[in-house]
Amino acid sequence: AASKCCGRRMSMPDLLLIGDATEEMLHRLSEKFNIHALADIADPIAWLAKYGDKIFYVATNGHDGILPAYMEAMPNLKVISCYGVGYDAIDTAAAAARGIHVTHTPNVLNAEVASTALLLMLACYRNFLAEDAHVRSGAWEREGNAPLSRSADNQTVGILGMGRIGQAIAQKLAPFNAKILYHSRSAKPVEYIYCDSLIDMARQSDVVICITPGGPATRHLVNADVLNALGPNGTLINVSRGSVVDEEALIAALQDGRLGWAGLDVFEQEPKVPETLRVLSNVALLPHVGSATVETRAAMGNLTVDNILNHLASGSVISPVPECAHL
Numbered sequence: 105a106a107s108k109c110c111g112r113r114m115s116m117p118d119l120l121l122i123g124d125a126t127e128e129m130l131h132r133l134s135e136k137f138n139i140h141a142l143a144d145i146a147d148p149i150a151w152l153a154k155y156g157d158k159i160f161y162v163a164t165n166g167h168d169g170i171l172p173a174y175m176e177a178m179p180n181l182k183v184i185s186c187y188g189v190g191y192d193a194i195d196t197a198a199a200a201a202r203g204i205h206v207t208h209t210p211n212v213l214n215a216e217v218a219s220t221a222l223l224l225m226l227a228c229y230r231n232f233l234a235e236d237a238h239v240r241s242g243a244w245e246r247e248g249n250a251p252l253s254r255s256a257d258n259q260t261v262g263i264l265g266m267g268r269i270g271q272a273i274a275q276k277l278a279p280f281n282a283k284i285l286y287h288s289r290s291a292k293p294v295e296y297i298y299c300d301s302l303i304d305m306a307r308q309s310d311v312v313i314c315i316t317p318g319g320p321a322t323r324h325l326v327n328a329d330v331l332n333a334l335g336p337n338g339t340l341i342n343v344s345r346g347s348v349v350d351e352e353a354l355i356a357a358l359q360d361g362r363l364g365w366a367g368l369d370v371f372e373q374e375p376k377v378p379e380t381l382r383v384l385s386n387v388a389l390l391p392h393v394g395s396a397t398v399e400t401r402a403a404m405g406n407l408t409v410d411n412i413l414n415h416l417a418s419g420s421v422i423s424p425v426p427e428c429a430h431l
């Protein structure tokens with residue numbers, strides 16, 4: 105029904121929903137908009153050719169973003185509201201050039217994504233998955249105690265990306281007595297040690313945690329050389345975007361023992377994860393759940409909707425991406 109405009113409530117503006125939304129988001133949006141879910145539209149290009157000029161608002165997420173062809177087919181588009189902080193799947197330059205506000209959900213997920221980074225780090229250091237299996241399989245009773253793991257305390261942690269979430273990670277590491285290094289394009293006004301070379305940082309670090317934005321500028325920043333510098337006792341954690349790490353080089357390094365461990369929440373071809381990675385015992389793998397708790401997704405959903413409703417009421421948005429902040 106969402107794909108047919110005959111069911112429209114004429115007094116309400118139209119909104120295109122790309123990807124998932126929570127019940128609460130749908131409830132709040134449906135009070136003000138005719139919602140057209142892309143998932144219900146068999147041929148989006150044909151549908152947009154017919155109805156695209158009626159769409160003023162798009163709600164999407166960091167994974168799906170919006171295809172350039174869809175954006176072009178909506179000549180009156182005003183707002184693209186992204187349910188997520190990362191927006192590398194949206195062409196913000198094209199949007200800004202057309203005066204389209206792109207918004208995202210910064211801050212409300214900092215603590216959650218930082219917790220996910222620590223969860224993966226602890227899982228790698230303390231052999232969490234193998235130890236859990238040791239109990240479940242009956243090996244504890246049959247074979248005795250599990251092998252010793254490694255302490256996650258007193259480590260040198262290199263954070264790739266010292267933005268809002270990078271800082272939240274550094275703060276959550278304080279009780280672990282971590283020495284914090286970081287690499288980003290430029291030094292930030294933080295108390296941690298800046299490294300202008302990623303390879304140098306990796307060489308000095310026990311763990312590297314990736315939390316830099318995705319997109320062409322950071323693609324394969326973590327390559328074979330960086331992984332070799334981190335070394336056989338090193339751990340790589342990625343809670344940013346799969347594109348930041350050369351996954352093929354990562355798998356090879358983990359297979360050869362040139363890299364010790366990896367904890368990954370994100371992958372290059374989500375939801376596809378190579379079999380060669382899935383069979384390794386020195387990895388902890390999560391299905392892109394960095395911010396995926398009921399509480400944090402509720403906050404993200406509210407901000408996604410608030411940006412849209414604010415624009416509907418006043419013409420301005422609450423949390424634009426930097427590329428659109430001047431609009």
Ligand code: 8YV
Binds near residue numbers: 166167188190394395
């Ligand atoms: C999801 C995320 O990609 O906030 C982000 O950047 O990675 C996630 O929250 C998505 O946007 C939520 O559907």
